[in-house]
Amino acid sequence: MKDTRLLLILSGGCVLAGLAGLLVDGFPLAALFAGDETAHLLLIELRLPRIALGFLVGAALGLSGAALQGYFRNPLADPGVVGVSASAGMGAVAALYFGFSTLSALVLPVMAIAGAASGGSALLFIAGRGATATSLILSGVAVGALANAMVALAMNFSPNPWALSEIAYWLMGSLRNTSWTEVQIALPLIAAGVAILLTTARDLDSLSIGEDGARALGVNLRDLQIRLIAGTALAVGAAVAVAGAIGFVGLVVPHLIRPLVQHEPARLLMPSALGGGALLMTADAATRLISGDGVPLYLGVMTAILGVPFFFHLIRQTGRLAP
């Protein structure tokens, strides 16, 4: 393993970020060691699932971003930027709006995944393969705009203000009120998505020399697209279903890690998953640290504030390099 050290360091970062999430916001550490029952419950039932879910969602977003960037050969691809997250949100809101989500706990994530898959397919269809930065972003804007319009439509017709605010807050993205149930739902779906995305590693490497070159190296592009969409839809759909729309993790993390793996698309995948997990756990701990009483700061808002400057920087940089 070439990147053992990098992966160990990132795992260490995840542990630290997890600890930060555990201890931030006045955790009664002394009481826990004294054997206090409440402190124990707080740890097991509230803090741990939130940290676990933060890691899973971050890993899903980081890895999806890295895989999308490898496929599009474009550092601007990110599930949020290219509209896949918004499409997952559309699926989830449809489940909430039509009341399907009360049928079973699985309906919401399944519909979010279906939404993400349709958004991803639409993106591939519009942008085409080997999309330039411009066509990729424009296609993403189109896909995202349609998804957001559908969400707005649902909110328009929402039966009562309570449902409206429910949807609005959920869309902002948050890990609040996380229990082990959310982790149980997200874990298998995200794990499946991650496993599928990891199979694309070598094909993404081959794509570095262009589409014809990759095909001549035995890459079946259609097969690769199906794996890319399925993996992204599972990972991002499940992440959005349990945590709402959290943007820019898939943009920032691969960008930071890419120089550490000599820009190799395949080697970028695993570290991006770990880095995404670490970043999201850190961001979540930070939102709790900054939030005052009764004024919760939303995680999706936080990652957007952190991520947008990166996005600007990348646009300027790629504008200079590529058409």
Next chain:
Amino acid sequence: MTARFELDNVDCRYGARTAFETGKLSIAVGELTAIAGPNGAGKSTLIKTLAGLVTPVHGEVRLDGVALQRFADRERARRIAYLPADSRLAWPLIAIRVVELGRYPFLKPLHGFTEEDGELIKEAVQRAGADGLTERRFDELSSGEKARILLARALATNAGTLLLDEPGAALDPRHQLAVMKVLKAEAGRGVCTVFAGHSLELVSRFADRVLVMDQGRIIADGPPQEALSPYVLSDVFGLDAPRGITPPDWALA
């Protein structure tokens, strides 16, 4: 000589426009075949058809007697190395990583490169004259150096067939000559080598056989002096050359 490729009434189209068509055409093992012709003549389409990247609407392409479509993607990739005309790389990789891509069709899932892969990669780097470039970043190499690395990538596959789309484009005469010498050596090793090229001087000097194309058809086919006759030169290329093309005699200093 044994035929590597046999084409039978092949017709390739982009939309309604025919990009390349031919009756019977066969390309032999161990020959250096050049495809010449003006821009838009269909040279790239012919190369891509041989590489299995363009599927003809009609007709059949056979590789070693078997229809090209019947090969699995990876199996085809092991038998045919293809060098696209586009020499850009999406990411600024270390050059040796690019060469290593040539071994990807042979990699088993979850396994790294074998000792044999390593040997073939090293050998390909030497044959392409890319020693000393391998640890540098691809985007920091000059065009000539990039061409060597990409050529080494194609050689690393160690395939029986080598297809190159304008391998000498954008290179200075010295680098063009170096590339041609590598191709000649490959053909000498028994590799079926086909390249599309613009430099008629180099084509006439090195190729064993020239296919002259114009508007999607093969207009002339034969040894360079025959195929690049004054008639063809004026008709296809719009060049006035009463004595034909004279191969240059300059060499690497």
